Amino acid sequence: MRTFIFDVLTDLKEKQTNLTETTFILPSKRAGLFLKHQLHKFINRPIFSPIILSIEEFVEDLSALKKIPNTELLFLFYNSYKQLTPKEDLESFESFTKWGQLLLQDFNEIDRYLIPQEKIFNYLSAIKEVEHQHWSLETPQTDFIKKYLSFWNKLNSYYNDFTQSMLDENSGYQGLMYRKAVENLNAYIQNNGNKSHVFLGFNALNTAEKKIIEELLEHNLAQIYWDIDATFIENRIHDAGFFTRQHKTKWNYFSHQPFNWITSHYSKPKNISIYGIPKQVGQAKYIGNILKDLQEENPSFQNTAIVLGDENLLIPVLNSLPKNIGALNITMGLPLKSVPLASLFQTLLEIHKKDSKTFYFKDLIKILSHQFIRPLFIVEGVDHALSIINTINNTNLVYVTLTKLKEMVTECHELLDILFLDWDTSIEQVIENCTALILLLKTHLDKNKSSNLLALEYLFRFNTLFNELSRLNTTYHHIKDVSALYGVYKEILASETLDFQGEPLQGLQIMGMLESRVLDFETVIISSVNEGLLPAGKSNNSFIPFDVKLENNLPTFKEKDAVYTYHFYRLLQRAKNVYILYNTEADVLVGGEKSRFITQLEIENIHNINHNIIAPEVPIIKSLPNSIQKTSDVITTLKSIAEKGFSPSSLTNYIRNPIDFYYEKVLGIKELEDVEETVAANTLGTVVHNTLEAFYKPLEGQFLTPEIIKAHKSNISKTVTLHFKKEYKAGDITKGKNLIIFEIAKRYVANFLDLELKQLEAGNTIKILAIEVNNVVPINIPELGFPINLTGKVDRVDEYNGMVRLIDYKTGNVQQNQVEIVDWEDLTTDYTKYSKSFQVLTYSYMMSQSNHIKLPIEAGIISFKNLNSGFIKFTKKDKAGYGARKEALITQETLSHFETELKKLIVEICNPTIDFVEKEV
Template identity: 65%
Template sequence: MTTFIFDVLEDLHSKSIDLSHLTFILPSKRAGIFLKHQIPQVTQQTAFAPDIISIEEFVEELSGLKSTSNTELLFEFYDTYTKLTPVSEADTFESFSKWAQILLQDFNEIDRYLIPQEKIFSYLKAIKEIESDHWSLEKNQTEFIKNYLAFWNKLHVYYTHFSKSLISKNIGYQGLIYREAVENLESYIQNNASKQHIFLGFNALNTAEETIIQELLQNDQAKIYWDIDAAFIANPKHDAALFTRQHKKNWLFFEKNPFNWITKNYTKDKNIQVFGIPKNIGQAKHIGTLLKKIIKEKSSLSNTAVVLGDENLLIPTLNALPENINALNITMGFPLKSIPLASLFEKLFYVHKSSSKTFYYKDVIQVLSHQFIKPLFQKDSKNYASSTIETIEINNLTHVSIEKLKTLSEGFSDYIDLLFNWNISTESILKKCSELIFIIKAYLDQDKDTNLLSLEYLFRFNELFNELTRLNSAYNHIKDVSALFSIYKELLASETLDFQGEPLQGLQIMGMLESRVLDFETVIISGVNEGILPSGKSNNSFIPFDVKIENKLPTYKEKDAVYTYHFYRLLQRAKNVFILYNTEADVLTGGEKSRFITQIELEGIHDIKHQIIAPQVPAINRELIVVEKDNDIFEKLKNVANKGFSPSSLTNYIRNPINFYYQKVLKIKEFDDVEETVAFNTLGTVVHNTLEDFYKPLVGSFLSIETIKELKKDVGKTVSYHFSKTYKEGDIQKGKNLIIFEIAKRYVSNFLDLEIESLKEGNQIKIIAIEASNKVEINIPELDFSVKLTGMVDRVDEVNGITRIVDYKTGKVDQSDVEIVDWEAITSDYKKYSKSFQILTYALMMQKSEALKFPIEAGIISFKNLGKGFLKFSKKDKEGAWAKKDTLITEETLSNFKEQLHQLIVEICNPKIPFTEKEL
């Protein structure tokens, strides 16, 4: 396969033109590397290399102006804006930057297409007056109307002042540089009469570029080579040749000179395969699969390119590449915004955008736990970032002050100041960011070999903050953290970390625009969806569509044609083409395949193989976890048994033995997070502790209505006290927490009302025990070690001579939850019988401790179902509404339960029965 660049060089060489004396002008710098590489293939003589430059470099040379960054242009434009706008009417820099970017793009387009400035700005002003229902003719115009029309009146003034200011500093944006280049063209032609320019690979040209190239052609100082196929240019409706047809038709030069070149490469045999794949990650994975197949067939990836229509696919694609790729070149840089360090500064800016004196705990935790920050707080064997986070979680600190953070971090108050004390000038903020970078660098320097990549990250961010410092020092437009954050994001979005690779060898990974002028034998194009290729009808401009048409400015039609050309040009000389698109409907890009795919299918030139690829997801049969009880585990089980099985731990085993193993044997606790909203277990603890405080002094005495009424007076105070103890420093004064606080008071108050109603009905209630702690040994003949039961009963009382064991539940419990039909099911059906199991275990413990006399009752008081009163455990003789219920717990009842309990504990402690996970 010969490339377009080689064909151009071969043609020049065949005409005996000395390549050394030529100036090659290409659409991009990257194409120049390939051109320089192919010169030795054309000429065998030793010679100096020709000048090879991009069109932007050539135009800069013509204009005498240097291109500058978009961010610096924004600062320069704000200078113009503030000089021409009264202080009282001027936007802040942050507000200005949001609309000024669009206006700068419009200035750029107006200049690149050499539109008379005064004419188009006057035209825009007149249109806005008409669109505004002749606001300009209103007698009593509001301030809004005046400001709106004044903005359009000032556009030409803004433009004139801004462009003159830039020219005086010898800098400019692309459009201004092009306009100035055209102004200087005549002088350049006269001063470089013997210089020959070779333009190659161009397609869409703006008016300034057309003017420059045509003038050089007319003065016999240039040659131009187009790269277009006959299949496109012969079809008047094919957008791949939209611009080329216009150039061929409209340029006077081609009336008497040949049009080089119209080739016939596209119609040659090609292997074109189209793959519809779900999601972007699926595309990246399939790229890896295709590359493996190519390596297997050709043993190398030379002359192979992966072209990413959506450049966000870069990282997934790199992760999906086969491991045996030796030579690789990535023309796109790694976006700085995707680097871990970017998340740190983004979080710091976000934290300081508000002027609050305290910081939300999640923000603090994200900063302190960041991979670049946490190691800085290490001292001896203790990490003070971790201990600070732990204290925040334990004490439910939803908002934390700087003073509190300094106290918690002990000797690291300087770092806390650096991270959180930003309520100062912009200069100081930038200085703090730079200081932080150098502190992190000092830490990483301790192990340079391991941290080379991280140090590279730091270097690039140091450059970024140096640029911010320079811009702020030169212009002084950044007045607060919010404005600084906006400019930081603007700079960050355009910065990349460049890859090192082999520009001329192996696999090439590039974006669509970087493929200009280049040819590859095998091409993989991803992201070929509507909204990506082409990008669709976006119009980010102040210039209306009809005005653009009138002034021959590009619209979405021309933008689509540019992508059409690049897409088809990749296919022209390629032999193997793999086109990938996303089949899934996404919010922004849709799930529709690109019109380009439909077009090549309908053309009928090539046999297109179209497949919908589903990712190969292996059927993974999840194996339940099984843990054999070795000697070590069995010894730990003995210790658990000796300390005592609680009712909740036993029901946990019934629910899922593996959870019992994690919590009781391995001692793995669940992660405790900060409770922003009071958790349900915290609410239960508060209610339990409040009732304990109320009833503990009444143990051994009969309740009276007067006593309960006195307790009601202290509900608010006591609940508040226990919230402060349990919820620590969490805020219960507002929002959901205040509602839950009121619910806790209502639970307690309603319970006391229930007691009063019961006493009014003539019931005699005597408190026997409150929060009665029990630890009893039970005899299990099958086990040769001690087994105990342990637990705390919320309340034991005596009502009309019958002893009751009462368990409080803040959740909802129904009568059916404490009824049992089949004794054998009590240790197997967690969902149905767990509550019955718990209260019977309490009853058994109380009996073993000889604290009760039969008959007794046991049950639950549900605070969410208080209307049902005391829900008694009952044994039913059968299922159904008419079944006979026995609510008294006798020795026979406990004997039946004890038999099931013994079997359960024997199973738990049997070394031959492993802990086996239940499929829930």
């Protein structure tokens, strides 16, 4: 295909231009590489290569200033800020970085557009003064208002001191170099009267660029080639030609010289396919599908480009490429913040920013589990990181000190020191710790270098980053604490990339929108063509208000939209096959509805457009319940469980969901032990149970008296605290939710003792027969042919006014209808309604079989959240609804009916022909 660069070189050859003596100036370095690649087609003898520069390189040469990195600019600017701001008004460097970067962008813009800085800063100050008069009528002005207005009054002083400090060192930022380049332009023209310049591929130009190019054109030292289509020039409202129309009509040079060039490529036939695809990642996956189809016709993907409207799609796109892709070039770098190592140092700085002595357990586990850190803790096959994590979980440590960490393991103390020691000593020590960690990681990765090349590249870049931080702080001394270091670290991380190595002139090209300048491709795939991404929309990261920008001819969102409109349509000009992808799922964070560019393409009606909405192929999968067959091994395990004893809770677990019973009892899978940051409900229940056991166990065989209960009431706090320490281990119950739960536990016990006292004072007699009775009772089921036991612990058995009661404590809320049944068959079918009744009857059956009690008895629940109901008795009803006859006494007949259902349940559990089938819960 004939590219724009090829056409420019063809024209220069026809004009017999001496390429050796020509300086080519393009919008980007990448465009210069493609230009150099095309040169050999236009020369038939050895020549010295022409000078090929990006516009920024040309301006830097013209200004004679050395460019300073953006991060260092912040440090330099803070010098000026400190010098000109009274000590009492001075903000910390950390606070300054949050607005300093924004002000630097405004300085840059003002300089690039050659705005008289004093004029615009005085204008801004006057505006703020007027605004203040509208929104604050206080007189005299408050200190806050005075400081606010003083800031705006000082902007010109900040600018002058800041720029002068750089000029004194012959250095500057981009905008300052542009301003200085214009000042040096006349001298450059006088000293280079025979030099030829060729500008090509430009569109939006700032005032300094316009001035430089116009002056060189007027002095016949330059030629300029525009890449614009007649469609955009002739249509006076088309944003793709917004800037070029201005240049054509407003530059004096074009009043007497031809305008090169206006082409007609855009109107030529093109295959344009537009795809609406759900979500950003969906687009990445569909790009992979497009490439597979293209690969059949163009295996090398020559003259094919993927242009990412959202550069965050880079990794998903790379993961979606066909496996046999061949040559590949990625113009954009991988953002350093996306590298796994970035999260490690971010977490380290975050936790030390909070506290360098005591560490929150989740932060610790996050660091110890990190993919780069975990291998360092493995010594001779022993995972010491896992040991620390298990100890934290088992001892319920929410906050951990370094001393405590070292007590948990006998190895890796040096590594623990690097990660957690002396981070509050000095910033130099913090950076030294980070560097030491990098060297430790490098030593580990060098052991298997061939498989860790990418990880070693990560380490190299982060070593460079921390060396730069060390240099900046040594030079300027602005970083005083870890919090400020963290802010600067994030600032550097946001702008740094990990560059890819590829074939810049061959195969598939992956790039961002700005990297596509001047380049042409036959096949173009453009992703994320959504409002808010292409174009970016009405974002205004600036201290300069919209109306002030208009007044001073500074670019607004309107001009920025026009820039992206040009780039978008320029990609389409010479392309033959265009694939445009957009996200159909509106997301205010990463782009809303489809871009106006798509609508505009459709309204123009110049090309045949195939517009499709792509829905992901979602297979219809019938949701079948999980089913586990009872193999011989499972039956063997069930026999072992049966011999040890089925507990009431395990049986109700089976009733609730057989699969849960299988996982817990057969496979032995337990819930993950984790730190209880807040006291869990089961821990609260255990503490209350154990406290009551401590009070009542010594009273077995005795009648309760008011004096005994009153004596126990005075020991509630001490006993509850003791059992909390046993169950909650090192967990803190002195503050927050845990303190509330601790008080609730004391209240539960106190309320229960008050209930007992009230009953005793009312003349009732209560005799404690047994507390926390352990039972192991055999049950004879001949059809199974192997021994089966029931096991369980009964909370309390007492004698109330001569009637034996079996009591189960519940810290939850239990109502009377939860311990009532009508049909015996319901006991083993409905967990939600009858699990409490099943448990109470199981305890009664075991106590009866073991001869601990004689029938009839009463059995039921005392609910600590429903103490007003007192002892909630199990009840058998003869029918449902009102008017039913209720029987609360548990007799031999009652237990016989229950035994029938119990045996049926156990037979079902142990029956090899009945699978464990999941229930919908």
